[in-house]
Amino acid sequence: xxxxxxxxxxxxxVDDRLTGLPGFRSWRAVYTLVxxxxxxxxxxLLWLTRAYS
Amino acid sequence: xxxxxxxxxxxxxLGIALYGMWRTRGGTDLRGYLRGSEQSxxxxxxxxxxxxxxxxxxxxxxxxxxxxxxxGFVQIYxxxxxxxxxxxxxxxxxxRRLHVYTAYEYLGQRFDTKTRLLGAxxxxxxxxxxxxxxxxxxxxxxxxxxGWRLDLTILCSGLVVIVYTVSGGSEAVNVTxxxxxxxxxxxxxAALVILVTKLPPGxxxxxxxxxxxxxxxxxxxxxxPDPRERYTFWSGMLGAPFLMLAxxxxxxxxxxxxxxxxxxxxSRLGLMFNAxxxxxxxxxxxxxxxxxxxxxxxERPPVYFNEVAWHEHAAGSxxxxxxxxxxxxxxxxxxxxxxxxxxxxxxxxxxxxxADKAVAAATAARARVDxxxxxxxxxxxxxxxxxxxxxxxxxxxxxxxxxxxxxxLVAAFFAAALSAKAAELNALGSASxxxxxxxxxxxxxxxxxxxxVSKRLTVLWGVVSVSFALSATLAENLIQAxxxxxSIFYPIMLGLFIVGxxxxxxxxxxxxxxxxxxxxxxxxxxVLGKSLPRYEISYIWFNPLGCAACVVFSALLQGTLRxxxxxxxxxxxx
Numbered sequence: 165x166x167x168x169x170x171x172x173x174x175x176x177x178v179d180d181r182l183t184g185l186p187g188f189r190s191w192r193a194v195y196t197l198v199x200x201x202x203x204x205x206x207x208x209l210l211w212l213t214r215a216y217s
Numbered sequence: 218x219x220x221x222x223x224x225x226x227x228x229x230x231l232g233i234a235l236y237g238m239w240r241t242r243g244g245t246d247l248r249g250y251l252r253g254s255e256q257s258x259x260x261x262x263x264x265x266x267x268x269x270x271x272x273x274x275x276x277x278x279x280x281x282x283x284x285x286x287x288x289g290f291v292q293i294y295x296x297x298x299x300x301x302x303x304x305x306x307x308x309x310x311x312x313r314r315l316h317v318y319t320a321y322e323y324l325g326q327r328f329d330t331k332t333r334l335l336g337a338x339x340x341x342x343x344x345x346x347x348x349x350x351x352x353x354x355x356x357x358x359x360x361x362x363x364g365w366r367l368d369l370t371i372l373c374s375g376l377v378v379i380v381y382t383v384s385g386g387s388e389a390v391n392v393t394x395x396x397x398x399x400x401x402x403x404x405x406x407a408a409l410v411i412l413v414t415k416l417p418p419g420x421x422x423x424x425x426x427x428x429x430x431x432x433x434x435x436x437x438x439x440x441x442p443d444p445r446e447r448y449t450f451w452s453g454m455l456g457a458p459f460l461m462l463a464x465x466x467x468x469x470x471x472x473x474x475x476x477x478x479x480x481x482x483x484s485r486l487g488l489m490f491n492a493x494x495x496x497x498x499x500x501x502x503x504x505x506x507x508x509x510x511x512x513x514x515x516e517r518p519p520v521y522f523n524e525v526a527w528h529e530h531a532a533g534s535x536x537x538x539x540x541x542x543x544x545x546x547x548x549x550x551x552x553x554x555x556x557x558x559x560x561x562x563x564x565x566x567x568x569x570x571x572a573d574k575a576v577a578a579a580t581a582a583r584a585r586v587d588x589x590x591x592x593x594x595x596x597x598x599x600x601x602x603x604x605x606x607x608x609x610x611x612x613x614x615x616x617x618x619x620x621x622x623x624x625x626l627v628a629a630f631f632a633a634a635l636s637a638k639a640a641e642l643n644a645l646g647s648a649s650x651x652x653x654x655x656x657x658x659x660x661x662x663x664x665x666x667x668x669x670v671s672k673r674l675t676v677l678w679g680v681v682s683v684s685f686a687l688s689a690t691l692a693e694n695l696i697q698a699x700x701x702x703x704s705i706f707y708p709i710m711l712g713l714f715i716v717g718x719x720x721x722x723x724x725x726x727x728x729x730x731x732x733x734x735x736x737x738x739x740x741x742x743x744v745l746g747k748s749l750p751r752y753e754i755s756y757i758w759f760n761p762l763g764c765a766a767c768v769v770f771s772a773l774l775q776g777t778l779r780x781x782x783x784x785x786x787x788x789x790x791x
Contacts, residue, residue, distance in 0.1 A: 180481040191485070195302050198492045202298040205496050209291065209437035216430025 225624030230631045234381045237393035241385030247664040250386035251318045251647050253477035262487025265474045268394040272637035273355035273630045281606030283506020287434035289448045294496050296458030301492040304466045305485045313481050318651045320472040327717040328725030337652035343706045349685030351638045355630050361525050362611050371686045379679035382639045383672050390639045397632035404629030409505050417515045424561050425511045434507045447755040459760035463707035467714050470644035514557055520546040521593040522608035530597050542592050549585035646675030704756040709736045712767025723775045731771030739763040
């Protein structure tokens, strides 16, 4: 069976390079926010574990 | 349930389904049926992805899990933010660039037909095996406590979901899921607020946390390196990302949801919405269970939460033994409550010695409570195949919430069941038509023909689901079996995509046989663990192991095979 060629990657449309979120213009900033919110929750859960065990 | 509750239930469940049908009336073409209007904004995508993952079992059983074991289950979601970032940056752009309808089309374009069919086959097998669970699991619990007929509950909910999914396709699923998740959030929030207001007077929230902490219900993080422990920090950070990558990145029921986005940006933001809010959502559902635990320290709970099953046994030949268990439970609970009240009072007075003495008494009484509950479980189910904690939350709702709100909560459970089932049916129908029928059975036909077959296949999967649900007998066993089956197959599916994305020198034949060898290895590990329990590991670890095995075997096989003649075509040329 023949493998179909994968089309060459097209650059992301300009619209998709912008996040559209106020204060978070780049995707890197959005991913940083996601990681920061995870770390915040991790900290809260660690505090709950330590404070109430 | 009162008449008001039934009105709220029927208006909510049927109203959303009818609205979904009305919004998608007038028919659509095949593309619209499989991918929706492709105009969805990020919030709608985010809620749809969330609603697809959270079935009724999530909202019925997770509070029970918090009640029984505390917050520890939240650790399984630790891998989700990282996994979703990877999907947003690697998987999603490729899917959108290739304009695929299903994730497995990518495998066909990257490798070959047999690898595409392997991916689609794994999805259909896995989802097909679990087809009835999303309907059966909530139906068994709700029909038991509400006294409804199980078969009618399954048939009615199955019929509703089949009708609106077939009528409006992917768009109907998107439209209804927005409102269904709204009902779920409203119901869960109302239950949480009322539960807090029902805690005993004088017991502040910090006191409630102290009570929960004393019985280890707030131990959210467990750093144990033991691979046999199911939910630990390490399994959440190292094993769960693979499970999440496989589920969100390669399971068509999820891929179809975010491919309906108006643009790459909207789909990405929808995924990031889940990356941010999934852990808080699961935390609050588990916290609800923890607060239920605290509530039932001061309010006497039933000795066995499936009260219908308990009363059946109490009225039978073992009635005397059941009465003895119940009496022991009542006495132990009374002692525990007295101990906890004394502890809280001593804490408020700042009497450390008195608090220590009281908490020791409460802890001793708690051991007696647990022993009585264990005996009650053994009495009802000597084989230990069922779990009464699934009935903790619904029991609280029926006994302690006002009428109207009871109807809303039951509607929320049905909404969760229907939203997950609709996405599942939609995905099963899509993979069947696109990857099997259109690709293998009848490649040259009109769009109208494929649309008609697609609808029939969706109905067929719906009928399979309902039939499976009607023939199921042991909910908990089945759910566990289906989860384990998922963990056995998911890692191989992920391995196929990881090779496809990152190891461009590996061809279709090597990855196909490498995946089958890895699948055999995971099945062997599973059988070994079941035969020799000391070698059993948590199912979460199957995910990295199976995925790594698929990658390594494929690479080794590719090394022994002739290098693909046309490998160069896979490299980017522009």
